[in-house]
Amino acid sequence: MTSPGERGTIAAVGDVAALTGPPRRKRSTGMRGRTRRRVTGLTMVAPLLVMVLAFIGWPIIWTLILSFTNMTITGPTATHYQFIGLGNFRQLLASGSGLVQSILLSLYYLVASAYIGQALFGFVLAYMMLRCTVPVRKIVGSIIIVCWLVPEIIAAWMWFSMLSDGGTLQQALHVVGIPYQTWLISHPMISVSLANSWRGVAFSFLLFSAALSDVPLDLLDAAQVDGANSWRRLRSIILPLLSTTILVDFVLITLGTLNDFTLIFAMTGGGPGTSSNVLSVFMYQQAFNSFQLAYGTAIAVVLLAIGAVFSIIYIRTLRKQGALNFVR
């Protein structure tokens, strides 16, 4: 397949294992040695591979299979279901199915809470912290990380009590003269996006803090001597140096946010009406509240496809940057 020195192969996992132990010239042992290393490598990853196939691969395949059936939670087709081809997808694409609205809401949630609320705000926080004194950094950093440590369902209830009728925010804003309004009802998407930003900002903040601490100071000093103002230094030095970190952050928060269910379900249940019915909640409602299990899995397939599109774009960009040498 590939020679040992070539980068970017899955078989290289075995090479890596071999590299850590024996000296480099061992590689010249030829085919037998290479096969042996490959077998060794495969053996070592096999348990993990089996787990991944059993608990991730199979459910995905099963979901795909079910999405072409008419399986329901109850009724005659609960146990005696048939394959109906693209029936569920046709129903989803028909007008009035709610799919388009759910996709748009999911994208809103992604942009507002992941890109703006977590990535952008996380970066700004990390950048500002560079200039803070150590005590400030410690205190603020701890607070941000505590938000992340709070279990999702508890975060959801905290924000529910903040934003629901008679909630803390309502009372606080009333004091400064802003009339009463129930945020969860009047602005459900802003409410859930706020909560998700609050909860998730720590992750991006930590990633960016680590990356920012690796930016060589002499480079920044030299730029400053050359007359680059702070905006210019950020744009031309820091951001390019951080581009890999930014993309990695995007990959992870995109998938986390698109698949997020708990926070929205606990805070709004997709409502009022369907005004915060993101794909994951839409999927749950169709599968378990409307008893249309297979139809729900078809929505899951759409969700999976959207996540896959984003992942492919990010991973391609990352590979172009040479940041993913180990992935074929």
Place this chain on the structure above:
Amino acid sequence: MERVNDKGRGVRRKRNLALFASLAVVATTIVAGGISSVSGASSSSKTISVMYWTNFDNPGTNATPDLIKAAAVKLKAQNPGATVVLEPITTDSESTYYAKIDLAQRSAATAPDVVMEDSFLIGSDASAGFIKPIPQVTSWSGWSHFPAAMQKIATYGGKIYGVMNSSDVQLAYYNTKLFKKAGLPVPWQPHSFADIIAASKALAKADPGIVPTWLYTGTPLGEASSFRGFEVFLDGTHDRLYNSSTKKWEISGPGFTATWNFLASMRKYEEPVADWSNPSASETVNLNMMPANKVGIVFDGSWVSTAYIPHSYKPWPAFATTFKEAQIPTDGLGGYTNQSGGFAWSVSTHASNTKLAVQLIEDMSSAPNIASFNAKNGNIPPRSDAVTQPQWTAISKLDPVLTFATSQLAYTNYRPNLPLYPQISTEIAALTGDISSGTMTGSQAEKAFAAKVTQIVGKKNVEAMTK
């Protein structure tokens, strides 16, 4: 070199062994799911598990676990070695409970022996093969005390699939103080949809700070929205969801038009979206709005008043003087209408010991047990001789609404006990919400309903009513 190679092979062999071992462990774990349960089921055939919904009970009563435990004592006395295991399920909404019991019943590994089924799901779950017929019940000495209607609710395809443990009717609770303030007559009894709209309008005019009329609506309230927010009104017209003589689903007709338009007209007089768009809406109206005189008319189940009696979970002595109850009117057809539901005990297809399971249900369905269970929850006993039991007579004295409610059984209707009803019902709930949130007009909802039902049951199985 030889030795090194040998050693290498040895290590490799060990590694391969480790790989096969881990593969074997994973494979066994996956396959064993079904097997272990099957062996478990046969070895514990004297153990009866009972799955029930904890949210069904009035807060603090423990009515269901107490009922199961009381029956278990008798079962154990008659069958030495028998045990009864409680499998409580707590959910945020009714529909989640339905989904959970149905998912549990798919597999022998998770299926209970006895399950508490909402009666409207019986046909659907029977057709799915989740529950089995229990013809043995007709030989019970007390079976004749279950009225024909109560037997029929739990019958599907001519076979009995359950024994009703509770029932209810719907009532129009109205606030006498707010009615007097609005210049409306007390006692009040509407005779058409127009009468309800007129009273709501007067209430709104007299006090803009209240919700004139509470109607269950929208998806978060699930079956309640469909049952109490649409079907009970449709029952007041000539149309029905299902025509049992032609065996077709009705999708449109003058009654449907009148009902959808009634809901659209009520939009400006019913509770705002904030109040109905969460699953705990019934607590909002029953425990907060009613005692605070914030709602004029409430269309709700007959159990509501039980909350207010002494030592209940929301004691409110002034309830009897503040609220009165009206019967559910027809839409100008004269007389009254109603719709009843309730829960039943069924036996899962995977039950390991049907004989013991049925015996436990018989014990739970005795007149004293049914009387006590329904007295605690404010439901109507589905067994005629239960109303003379001391537990029931005691509660009826404290809560006269229950006696009034029982009298409404004379006008009542039942939901079509058919496999596709649950799906149609969720569509109705969604459409009531679409009307309430203003995304659909009455006629749009009417058209959408016809299209949805046709899609669910097929073109051959629908008909439009003309008269």
